[in-house]
Amino acid sequence: MKPIFALLTRFLLLTVGLAASAVDRPNILWITSEDNSPDYLGCYGDPHGKTPTIDSLAANGILYKHAYANGAVCGPARTVLITGMYPPTFGGEHMRSQASLPSHVKIYPQYLKDAGYYVTNNSKKDYNIDQNTPGWDESSRNAHWKNRPKGKPFFAIFNSGLTHESSLHPSRHTVKPGIPLNQVRVPAYLPDTKTVRDRIASYYTRIQEMDSFVAKQLKDLEDAGLAEDTIVFYYSDHGGIMPRSKRFVYDSGTHVPLVVRFPKKWAHLSPHKPGTQTDERVGFVDFAPTILSLIGADIPVHMQGRAFLGEKTSPAPKYAHTFRARADERIDFKRGVTDGRYNYIRNYLAYLPTGQHVNYLWDNPATGEWEALFKQGKTTAAQSAFFLPAPLEELFDLEADPDEVNNLANDPKYREVLLRMREANRDHLLTTRDTGFIPEALLVEWSRGSGKTPYDIARDDLQYPLAEIMDAADALLDRGDKVLPKLTRLLGNKNPIIQYWALINCMVLKTEDEKATRRIQALTRSPIASIRIAASEHLARLGKKDPRPVLNEVLLNNSNVMARLQAINALDHVSEAYPYDQSVFRKSAAIWPSEADELTAVDWMGRYKAYDVRVMEFLESK
Structure with a gap:
């Protein structure tokens, strides 16, 4: 009898322990929407925002007035969230780049799972790393906290695509305006047209639908009797929705709504009382450490954010840091710094316009209309800036100029602010070992050829002397053409x-x-494709040399899709003077599979269609 009694006692203790582990740790529910800035929500002050559910969450929770998606488009933003790191640290900043994580890094669901949580995602991933990186118990449209084993606490995400950018595309533009067109506020950088007003007004309807989605998730909790055991987050994956918001490191692209509600049982884990609206700066890089802090787990040292809730809460930083890299088929490199009052943007490729043609962005009729008005000379200076070469630096006073159309970077009155934020940007890039200075084609070439991850390459001072590289990249700041002798030396x-x-x-x-x-x-004869392409483009822009022999050779013979993408972008930039050869395009495009199933099976291929082919199709459509 004694052995049976002892076995029964151990079983009861284990059962009680499992039950206690669920009771003693909070459930956590993330409800996410896509592509909406705070501007459209009632609790953030929009008189037209009909969002009673989110407003109620805010009234009974904490509303963060300065929350930021460190990346301004879905893949990069979600990569920040899933890793708790800035993606440029490991070469993952480029859209759907499928960067390799260093071996010591796990995604945050794995840490939750290791701590005894049941972790589900319903259902969007879209990370710039391997989508199958271990971590989730389930990630699908059927994933739900209801499927958890008895006694386990849960972490669950429910994502709504109702407010996604595509809701303004003709195929999905099927709802009536949510507010009268004459009540729409048109940002100063957009032309005030019926098309623009109609798209914004209709988006309010999508916002209402999204609020109902949030209500359903909360009702499910209530019906299951779990509301008092669950901490609820609501946030958007980045800003949006009209052109010059999503994808760009303006406030309209990176500023997101964030509301967190604590039940009384777990209120001690919040430094704020219910109903608080806080100025505390929070970035997506802080979310993973915060979740681990809320459950009492250790925060891995590689995570680059800080916990803003829970037992391991630490002080808010002075700045939030943002980034833009290649967005779909267009190459770019921008970094941003904001303190909530000012937004600083460093445009490293300042020969390119901010508004490069991205097929998906132009699917919104308002974008094409805006571009047409610009070409006709019918846009204001503020509206034209999007299509002109970007300045090296931008600085905006968000209180006086929320639409960010008055660049203060050259205003002597704001010199101290400019230098302070410029230094903050440099310090951040050095600290995080930002890989963005390596052309993506070269980063792919180096990592494939050596077996080193981009993370390892960025920490090799011989291969990547970052401070010296940044000095070269920043050579024009405050000096202009006086620095030409130095640049000439650096070319060698x-x-x-x-x-x-x-x-x-x-x-x-x-x-x-x-x-x-x-x-x-x-340098047009350099063994490195990125150098050959850039040198050829420069000479072509000056009308000194036909770039097509160099660019076509890359398009026809280079197996590195990112080199091909750089080449086709360069050809687009100079196509007016140097028309493309259709036969080259046909041969180049034929290299790639044409079936979607084949494309998605190749880790370095763009989703559904190679990005270089998209630019070819754009050129042919001109």
């Missing part, structure tokens, strides 16, 4: 990344200096 540097940034700055200057031009001519 042995490090290809330093060569590349000397080339980029020559392109920004549009220099025709004879000595620099001779060196750039020589």
Whole structure:
């Protein structure tokens, strides 16, 4: 009898322990929407925002007035969330780049799972890393906390696509306006047209639908008797929804709504009382550490954010840092810093316009209409800026200029603010070992050829002397063409990344200096595709040399899709003077599979269609 009694006692203790583990730790529910800035919600002050559910959450929870998606488009933003890291740290900033994580890094669901949680995602991933990275118990449209084993606490995400950008595309633009068109506030950077007003007004209807989605998730909790055991987060995956918001590091692209509600049982884990509206700065990079803090787990040292809730809460930083890299088929490199009052943007590829043509963005009729008005000379200076080469730096006072159309970067009165935020940006990029200075084609080439991950490459000071590279990239700041002798010397540097940034700055200057031009001519024969392409584009922009022999060779013979993408972008930039060859396009496009199933099976291929082919199709449609 004694052995049976002892066995029964152990079983009862184990059962009680499991029950206690569920009771003693909170459930956590994330409800996410897509592509909406705080501006459309009633609790954030929009008089037209009909969001009673989210408003109620805010009234009984904490509303964060300064929450930011560190990346301004879905893949990069969600990569920040899933890793608790800035993606440029490991080469994951480019849209759907499928970057390799360093071996010591797990995604946060795995840490929750290791701590005894049942973790589900319903259902969007869209990370810039392997979508099948271990972590979730289930990630699908059927994933639900209701499926958890008895006695387990849960962490669950429910994502709504109702407010996604595509809701404004013709195929999904099927709802009536949520407010009268004459009550729409049109941002100063957009033309005030019926199309623009109609799209914004209709979006309010989608916002109402999304609020109902939030209500359903909360009702499910209530019906299951779990509301008093569950901490609820509501947030959007980045800003939006009209052109010049999503994808861009303006406040309209990175500022997100964030509301967190604590039941009384877990109120001690919040530093704020219910009904608080806090100015505390929070970024997506802080979410993973915060979740681990809420459940009492250790925060891994590689996570680059901080906990803003729970037992391990730490002080808010002075700044939130944002980034833009390649967005779909268009190459770009921007970094941003905001303190909530000012927004600083560093445009590293300042020979390109902010508004490069992205097929998906132009599916919104308002974008094409805006571009047409610009070409007809019918836009204001504020509306035209999107289609003109970006300045090296932008600085905006968000209180005086919420639409960010008055660039203060060259205003002497704001010199101290500019220098302070410029320094904050540099310090952040050095601290995180930002890989963005490596052209994506070269990063792919290096990581494939050596077996080193981008994370490892970024920490190799011989291969990637970041401070020296940044000095080259920043050479034009405050100096302009006075720095040309230095750039000419850097064109001969042995490090290809330093060569590349000397080339980029020559392109920004549009220099025709004879000595620099001779060196750039020589670089069209570089063994590194990114250098050859940039050198050829610069000479073509000056009308000095036909770039097509170099660019077509890459398109026809280079197996690196990112080199091909850089080449087709360069050809697009100079296509007016150097028309493309359709036969080259046909041969180049034929290299890739045509079936969607085949495309998604290749880790470095764009989803459904190679990005370089998209640019070819755009050129052919002009």
